[in-house]
Amino acid sequence: MVPGEIAPYPLRSPRLRITPLAAADVDDFVRYRQDPEVARWQSWDTDYRVADALALVAGQPVDRLPGAGEWLQLAVRPVDGGPLHGDVAVRRCAGQPDTFELGVTLARAAQGRGIAGEALRAVLDMLFHDAGAHRVVASCDARNLPVSRLLRRVGMRHESRQLEADWFKGEWTTLDGWAVLAREWRDLAPRTVSTSAS
Numbered sequence: 363m364v365p366g367e368i369a370p371y372p373l374r375s376p377r378l379r380i381t382p383l384a385a386a387d388v389d390d391f392v393r394y395r396q397d398p399e400v401a402r403w404q405s406w407d408t409d410y411r412v413a414d415a416l417a418l419v420a421g422q423p424v425d426r427l428p429g430a431g432e433w434l435q436l437a438v439r440p441v442d443g444g445p446l447h448g449d450v451a452v453r454r455c456a457g458q459p460d461t462f463e464l465g466v467t468l469a470r471a472a473q474g475r476g477i478a479g480e481a482l483r484a485v486l487d488m489l490f491h492d493a494g495a496h497r498v499v500a501s502c503d504a505r506n507l508p509v510s511r512l513l514r515r516v517g518m519r520h521e522s523r524q525l526e527a528d529w530f531k532g533e534w535t536t537l538d539g540w541a542v543l544a545r546e547w548r549d550l551a552p553r554t555v556s557t558s559a560s
């Protein structure tokens with residue numbers, strides 16, 4: 363699938379329904395973004411506002427996959443309704459073809475239940491199966507141990523550590539780089555995944 367084609371939402375997994383973040387999600391989204399524990403390693407701060415979220419929703423592609431350089435915030439919901447669990451953010455990288463970056467955030471109440479892993483696997487399946495991804499990457503503060511455990515668990519490789527590379531929230535921080543290739547994902551999940559090349 364290329365930008366401009368209809369995107370394959372909703373994504374479904376046993377416990378989750380995943381669709382682009384919508385205006386109706388904004389109150390839940392802002393609530394967990396204002397939580398200091400959730401915001402600690404993220405680009406936003408606890409002063410994140412409803413107006414910021416509405417601008418984000420209005421500016422993102424909803425009926426197609428993101429184009430080069432564009433982010434898409436996917437809302438992670440329980441299949442049977444209830445408050446938003448969190449979100450997976452997907453960016454199509456501008457510098458290389460078929461390369462995507464991921465970010466993931468859960469509200470504190472949704473953490474520690476395997477929800478982020480289930481959501482990331484569904485999004486990785488979509489990127490490799492429907493979007494023809496060649497490589498998916500993530501970049502995280504090296505001190506963020508829950509995200510390291512999560513990315514390793516879903517099958518991403520720890521491939522770099524950049525010491526004190528990022529001036530972030532008032533200090534130099536060390537960045538870990540994670541990645542998974544289409545051929546690696548195919549080996550991890552042979553029953554569900556193929557790529558446009560296969």
Ligand SMILES: CC(C)(COP(=O)(O)OP(=O)(O)OC[C@H]1O[C@@H](n2cnc3c(N)ncnc32)[C@H](O)[C@@H]1OP(=O)(O)O)[C@@H](O)C(=O)NCCC(=O)NCCS
Nearest residue numbers: 400403466467468473474475476477478479502508509511
């Ligand atoms: C990163 C983040 C999404 C990870 O969330 P998480 O809850 O640890 O990950 P999961 O939802 O996959 O849950 C896995 C945990 O639940 C436990 N668990 C409980 N029931 C489970 C189940 N049914 N299936 C799988 N795991 C289960 C696992 O043992 C694991 O715990 P562990 O890491 O202590 O071993 C979360 O810490 C977060 O949102 N942080 C704030 C935002 C952030 O920093 N994002 C990353 C920016 S790069």
